Structure formats: C-alpha cells, structure tokens
Amino acid sequence: MADDNAQTIPKQEFGPMGERDRVPMTLRDTTANSGALGLMAFGLTTVLLNVNNAGLIPMSGMILAMAAFCGGMGAVTAGLMEWKKNSTFGMTAFLLYGFFLLTFVGIYAFPKWIGSAGLELGATSTAIGYYLLAWSVFSGLMYVGTLRIDRATQAIFLGLTVLFLLLAIGAWTGNEMITKIAGWVGIFTGAVQIYASIAQIWNELYGRVVLPLGPYKKK
Numbered sequence: 001m002a003d004d005n006a007q008t009i010p011k012q013e014f015g016p017m018g019e020r021d022r023v024p025m026t027l028r029d030t031t032a033n034s035g036a037l038g039l040m041a042f043g044l045t046t047v048l049l050n051v052n053n054a055g056l057i058p059m060s061g062m063i064l065a066m067a068a069f070c071g072g073m074g075a076v077t078a079g080l081m082e083w084k085k086n087s088t089f090g091m092t093a094f095l096l097y098g099f100f101l102l103t104f105v106g107i108y109a110f111p112k113w114i115g116s117a118g119l120e121l122g123a124t125s126t127a128i129g130y131y132l133l134a135w136s137v138f139s140g141l142m143y144v145g146t147l148r149i150d151r152a153t154q155a156i157f158l159g160l161t162v163l164f165l166l167l168a169i170g171a172w173t174g175n176e177m178i179t180k181i182a183g184w185v186g187i188f189t190g191a192v193q194i195y196a197s198i199a200q201i202w203n204e205l206y207g208r209v210v211l212p213l214g215p216y217k218k219k
C-alpha cells in the first residue's frame with residue numbers, strides 16, 4: 001500500500017585536508033511492494049472464511065490453518081514490510097488484520113488447547129458480537145483514510161466495515177440469514193482484495209495499467 005518514497009538527507013564528506021562538508025543525497029525505496037502480499041494473503045483467507053459464513057462449507061481445521069498461517073502470518077509480514085516503507089496506513093492495516101486472524105483462530109483453538117477445569121475460555125455469542133463490532137469500528141475509521149487512496153482500497157475497507165457489522169448482528173441475534181448475507185459480502189470483499197493484489201503485480205510487471213485500481217485524484 002506504500003508509495004515509492006524518496007528522502008533527501010545530508011551526507012558528510014571529508015575533503016583533502018580532513019574538512020567536512022554536507023552534500024544532498026537522495027535515497028529511493030527500491031524494496032518490493034508488500035501491499036500485494038498482504039492483500040493476497042488476507043483476500044484468499046477472507047474468501048475462504050466467508051464461504052463458511054455463507055453456509056457453503058463447514059468450519060474446519062483447513063480454514064483455521066489458512067487463517068493462521070496464510071492470512072494471519074502473511075498480513076503481519078506485509079505489515080512489518082510496510083513499516084520499513086514508512087507507510088503508517090499499510091503498517092496499521094496489515095498488522096492489525098493479521099492479528100485479527102490470529103485471534104480468530106485462537107478463539108476456536110484455545111479452549112481445546114489449554115482448557116482446564118474451572119476456567120471458561122469459550123466466548124459467548126454476545127462477546128463475539130462485541131469482538132466483531134470492534135473490528136467494524138476499526139474498519140470504518142480506516143475507510144475514512146482510504147478516501148485519499150484508490151477506489152479498490154476504498155471498496156475493500158467499506159466491505160470489511162459492513163462485513164464485521166453484519167457478523168456482529170448475526171452473532172447477537174442468532175439469525176443465520178444475516179450471517180449468510182455477511183458471508184456473501186465477505187466473499188465480494190475478499191475478491192476485491194485479490195483483484196487489487198494481482199492488479200499491483202501485473203501493473204508493475206508490464207509497466208502499464210493492466211488492471212485499473214481507480215487512483216485517487218487530488219483536487
């Protein structure tokens with residue numbers, strides 16, 4: 001998600017008599033685009049999770065493994081790379097969504113892994129609803145920031161905001177239809193993430209716009 005960065009910093013040089021002088025030196029970011037990695041990892045996992053929410057396949061170890069090792073670890077890796085690229089938005093988004101997927105897996109796995117007598121680790125539907133609502137609020141706040149990015153990123157964060165909100169309502173009410181609708185919203189959102197990722201990869205490889213992202217135009 002980070003743009004190419006260029007930074008001018010003072011460079012010290014020593015003259016023939018040991019004197020020091022300062023000359024401008026420009027550093028350019030030549031590292032790979034980590035946004036493509038984060039979007040693909042999170043997008044593939046988002047689609048798979050919401051195929052379950054839509055009622056097409058049951059929850060299984062396959063989905064949880066995908067969420068932990070592809071979506072979670074992939075997004076965290078991308079977030080750390082975004083930090084190095086000086087992208088606060090990309091760092092925050094990828095790291096937190098990566099941690100979201102890891103906590104999601106933990107909610108399912110921890111009661112079986114470390115459950116003990118007298119310790120209730122399973123989350124109630126009410127608690128899950130508030131958990132999902134918190135992520136909806138976060139996604140909504142991040143969506144405001146995307147108004148200065150491209151249209152594809154705007155669609156992703158708006159979709160995530162709606163997705164988490166519908167899942168929260170579904171958890172609170174127990175209404176399976178709302179959860180299924182959320183699943184289809186999630187499938188669409190994940191598909192947009194995959195599109196945005198492959199668009200960045202193809203556009204970079206071909207040196208032209210193969211798949212448009214709808215860039216933000218400053219007024």
